[in-house]
Amino acid sequence: MTERVVIVGGGTGGTVLANNLAGRLDREIDAGDVEITLINDGPDHVYKPVWLYVPFGQRELENGRRPLEELLDSRVTLRIDRITDIDADAQRLRSRNPGRPIEYDYLVLATGSTLAPEEIPGLAEAGHDYYSESGATALRDELLSFTEGHLVLSVVGTPHMCPAAPLEFVFMADDWFRERGLREDVDITYTYPIQRVHGNPHIAEWARPLMDERDIRVETFFNAEEIDADENVVRSMEGTDLEYDLLVGIPPHRGIDLIEEAGLGDRGWVDVNKHTLEAEAAENVYALGDTANTGVPNAGSVAHYQAGVVSQRLASEIRGQPPTAVYDGKTLCFIETGMDAASFVEFDYENPPSPARPSQKLHWSKLAYNESYWLTARGLL
Amino acid sequence: MTDTDIEPTETVNARGAACPGPLMDLIGKIRSVEPGAVVCLLSDNDQSLTDVPEWAEQAGNEVLAVESHDDYQAFYVEKA
Ligand SMILES: Cc1cc2nc3c(=O)[nH]c(=O)nc-3n(C[C@H](O)[C@H](O)[C@H](O)COP(=O)(O)OP(=O)(O)OC[C@H]3O[C@@H](n4cnc5c(N)ncnc54)[C@H](O)[C@@H]3O)c2cc1C
Numbered sequence: 001m002t003e004r005v006v007i008v009g010g011g012t013g014g015t016v017l018a019n020n021l022a023g024r025l026d027r028e029i030d031a032g033d034v035e036i037t038l039i040n041d042g043p044d045h046v047y048k049p050v051w052l053y054v055p056f057g058q059r060e061l062e063n064g065r066r067p068l069e070e071l072l073d074s075r076v077t078l079r080i081d082r083i084t085d086i087d088a089d090a091q092r093l094r095s096r097n098p099g100r101p102i103e104y105d106y107l108v109l110a111t112g113s114t115l116a117p118e119e120i121p122g123l124a125e126a127g128h129d130y131y132s133e134s135g136a137t138a139l140r141d142e143l144l145s146f147t148e149g150h151l152v153l154s155v156v157g158t159p160h161m162c163p164a165a166p167l168e169f170v171f172m173a174d175d176w177f178r179e180r181g182l183r184e185d186v187d188i189t190y191t192y193p194i195q196r197v198h199g200n201p202h203i204a205e206w207a208r209p210l211m212d213e214r215d216i217r218v219e220t221f222f223n224a225e226e227i228d229a230d231e232n233v234v235r236s237m238e239g240t241d242l243e244y245d246l247l248v249g250i251p252p253h254r255g256i257d258l259i260e261e262a263g264l265g266d267r268g269w270v271d272v273n274k275h276t277l278e279a280e281a282a283e284n285v286y287a288l289g290d291t292a293n294t295g296v297p298n299a300g301s302v303a304h305y306q307a308g309v310v311s312q313r314l315a316s317e318i319r320g321q322p323p324t325a326v327y328d329g330k331t332l333c334f335i336e337t338g339m340d341a342a343s344f345v346e347f348d349y350e351n352p353p354s355p356a357r358p359s360q361k362l363h364w365s366k367l368a369y370n371e372s373y374w375l376t377a378r379g380l381l
Numbered sequence: 382m383t384d385t386d387i388e389p390t391e392t393v394n395a396r397g398a399a400c401p402g403p404l405m406d407l408i409g410k411i412r413s414v415e416p417g418a419v420v421c422l423l424s425d426n427d428q429s430l431t432d433v434p435e436w437a438e439q440a441g442n443e444v445l446a447v448e449s450h451d452d453y454q455a456f457y458v459e460k461a
Contacts (some may be wrong), residue, residue, distance in 0.1 A: 119412075157405070158401065158405050159405075193401075193405060194401045194404055194405070194436070195432070195435060195436070199401045200399070201400075220436075221439045221440075223408055223412075223440075225412070235441050237408070237411070237412065238436075238439045239440070241440075295397075295398055311425060340406060
């Protein structure tokens with residue numbers, strides 16, 4: 001009988017997995033023993049790291065979009081559709097297209113993060129972000145004409161995509177305004193929900209002195225409770241009021257609702273075994289990338305490594321061998337520290353990060369990675 | 382502190398989560414409950430022993446009790 005592998009989500013994790021698995025199981029697919037279907041709710045693959053550069057006028061949205069059709073191995077069946085229901089007991093999915101349910105033998109959820117600005121009153125109306133295509137372009141329009149005043153970057157909740165990106169944004173903004181001779185007229189404040197500037201203590205310890213040196217003000221233990229758009233004030237749960245002229249908010253994130261409805265985990269994140277990536281609450285279901293609740297950052301590099309692990313495990317299961325591949329928490333991140341310098345961190349469940357000294361070489365490495373990303377998505381790198 | 386007989390309004394199980402997960406889970410839950418409600422946070426992360434009281438003090442919420450179990454702590458926090 002044909003084993004049906006269904007992957008939901010054609011972002012970084014789902015695409016790398018589909019291509020990796022198609023390569024690994026090529027003979028079985030050609031013989032008709034295995035079928036791989038990737039379901040995504042749009043025709044394009046979106047590479048989100050490009051959005052960091054859009055507000056500064058350095059990249060266009062098109063640089064972060066390519067048709068999935070072009071990226072996918074021809075042995076993978078692509079279906080453009082939105083999944084609306086998961087029945088893990090019956091091993092069946094429903095989609096927004098009425099018709100027969102989609103049946104699977106193995107399901108992989110790679111549906112990523114969604115933004116939930118509506119959880120904070122006023123945020124959707126008053127806050128800008130670069131965590132969506134529309135947000136990044138609207139913020140670009142604001143930033144290009146912003147020549148004086150108070151820029152506040154507020155991390156409203158964690159977990160959020162790419163924990164380094166808020167630091168990168170304020171470092172880049174600092175440098176960008178300096179280069180344009182405007183820094184004296186622009187105040188920058190960075191807020192973070194806990195008592196340090198980043199969730200990981202090692203990265204926080206490294207980043208804090210850099211922020212102090214560069215006159216980026218910091219408010220910690222700051223959890224935005226509401227935004228008063230008339231008064232241009234962010235009010236925190238801790239009782240601090242912060243006036244802004246331009247507010248960049250990293251909105252609360254959730255997974256997709258149907259994951260919670262299917263009983264797979266809270267807030268749309270799938271509870272998984274953090275080494276095997278198997279769902280805790282269902283058989284034959286894996287999750288990877290942002291949607292897998294492993295405690296590691298929501299990052300593309302994580303989705304990429306996890307895709308390799310899930311691919312090996314699925315191939316073993318399909319061949320009737322015990323799966324042995326495990327995810328060790330590996331995370332890799334370039335961190336921009338200005339317009340032409342970056343740092344780099346690498347860590348896993350056992351080994352903490354130790355940020356590299358910022359250099360121009362690392363900045364170019366980050367840009368080079370962004371360009372070669374399309375090879376990663378194709379499964380070539 | 383020892384066992385309490387406080388009946389929490391909500392319980393958040395953050396056992397197994399790495400820092401700052403437990404504190405963020407508590408903050409998220411406090412956001413969604415009414416003033417006067419008591420949230421019980423279960424955490425096996427040692428950092429929570431300092432994180433939770435420090436944050437509660439900043440935010441004006443009260444840590445009513447911290448219960449030690451074999452391999453985790455239960456923090457009872459009342460929303461101001
Ligand atoms: C500004 C910014 C900068 C970043 N920078 C970096 C960086 O430098 N390095 C790094 O490693 N990471 C970075 N990231 C994070 C990275 O982009 C994400 O962690 C990564 O995309 C996660 O991959 P994923 O496969 O889990 O989800 P995604 O890539 O988000 O893909 C999920 C896919 O699932 C689809 N989908 C969702 N629900 C359904 C449904 N019901 N039915 C069908 N399809 C569905 C979505 O449309 C999407 O195509 C950044 C993110 C942002 C926002």
